[in-house]
Amino acid sequence: MTALASRNPMNDQVTTATHAVSIRGISKTYKNGFQALKAVDLDIRRGEIFALLGPNGAGKTTLISIICGIVQPSSGTVMADGHDVLRDYRATRSRIGLVPQELSTDAFETVWAAVRFSRGLFGRPRNDQHIEKVLRALSLWEKKDAKIMTLSGGMKRRVLIAKALAHEPSILFLDEPTAGVDVELRHDMWQMVRGLRDTGVTVILTTHYIDEAEEMADRVGVITRGELILVEEKDVLMRKLGKKQLSISLQSPLQALPEGLDGYALELADNGATLTYTFDAQSEDTGIAALLRKLGERGVDFKDLHTLESSLEDIFVNLMRSTP
Structure with a gap:
């Protein structure tokens, strides 16, 4: 028997x-x-695109399967569109569309028949x-x-999405929706997902393509070893954990860093022809002007400046490295 936590009806409202x-x-x-999930708490807002990120085996698919009623949890509760996924399965499932990772389709059916039947x-x-x-x-x-068996892998993936949308769900789960598809199809799907969000559909996606989450998501959750370690607005996350790097192309290569610049995170690159300065992306006072002035005082001339900012992928990789 699944353990169900007691709830306050007012909180449910x-x-x-x-x-x-x-x-x-x-x-x-x-x-x-094997413990796939460990006491996960998460609220997903109506009408947002929520990206769930994590390495293979982190628990992403298990969590989605529980919300969709495919897998029963060992403990805890899930409410989807105001309905308990265990006690009101039919009402919950009718509100959810799921695009699984596997390309399991009705091979001998036509596209039209398969999608209409799904509705x-x-x-x-x-x-x-x-x-x-x-x-x-x-x-x-x-x-x-066309018979589904005659379609390419990318087209079959589109059919899975069409089947998930056939009954007009208010919540759409996309489990690795663009795995193995070409770049053009990925961009088509991004556009479609934004359009769904604009009509009020809540979209939850898991993806290995971090640029996909960076492009589309409103919020990001990171799960590893069954634990949800971070949930944050994407833009806030990138400001908080992101880094910026100023790349200074020098007129003449340096053999070593100038003295008196210990307070700056500086490194020499390209055989001394480039000086890099790394600082927090959220910092308002980066000290760039002061750094350039000090370099000038020490006779270091530069010919070009270029700024790079951390991507969501950089942040994700650093998070995984720092998680014990």
Whole structure:
């Protein structure tokens, strides 16, 4: 029997109003003793794009499977669109669209038949206009009469997304949605996901492509070894944990760093032809002007300046390295 935590009904009303998904104390231990999730708490807001990042085996797919009702948690509760995923499974599942990692499709069906059938599975009335809209948005309209077995891998991935959208869900899970697809399709999907967000659909995605999360996400969560170690607004995260680097191309190479600059994080590169200065991205007073003045006082002339800023991938890699 799954343990269910008691809840305050007033808190449920607040959660229903502001959060598409509310997770409390979710843990999952499999029969072999492996603990995939450890007391995860997470609220996902209505109408946002939330990116869940983590290495392989971190617990991303297990967490999504629990929210979708595919896997039962060992403990904890999940509310999706105001419904408990265990006690009100049918209502919850009808509000969720899931695009899994695996390319499991109805090989002998046509694209049109598979997507329309998927809508019917959730008890939704026939709506060919909506199915057409979805297929056109995913550039599948010209393939609507093709057998799925004849499609490329990228096209099959589009079919999975079309099936997930067929019943007009309010919450959409994308589990590695662009794995193995070409760059053009990735950008098409990004555009489609933004359009869904603009209509009020809540989108939760897991991805190995950090630039995908950086491009689309409103907020980012990082999970590792079954624990959610960070949840933050993407822009705030990049300001807090990001670094900037000033690259100074010198007129003449230096053999060593000038004296009296110990307070600056400076390094020589390119055989002394480039001086790099690393500082916090969120710092308002970076001291760049003072540094350049001190370099000038020491007879160090430069010919070019170039600034680089940490990407979300840089931040993610540093987080993984710093997590014990």
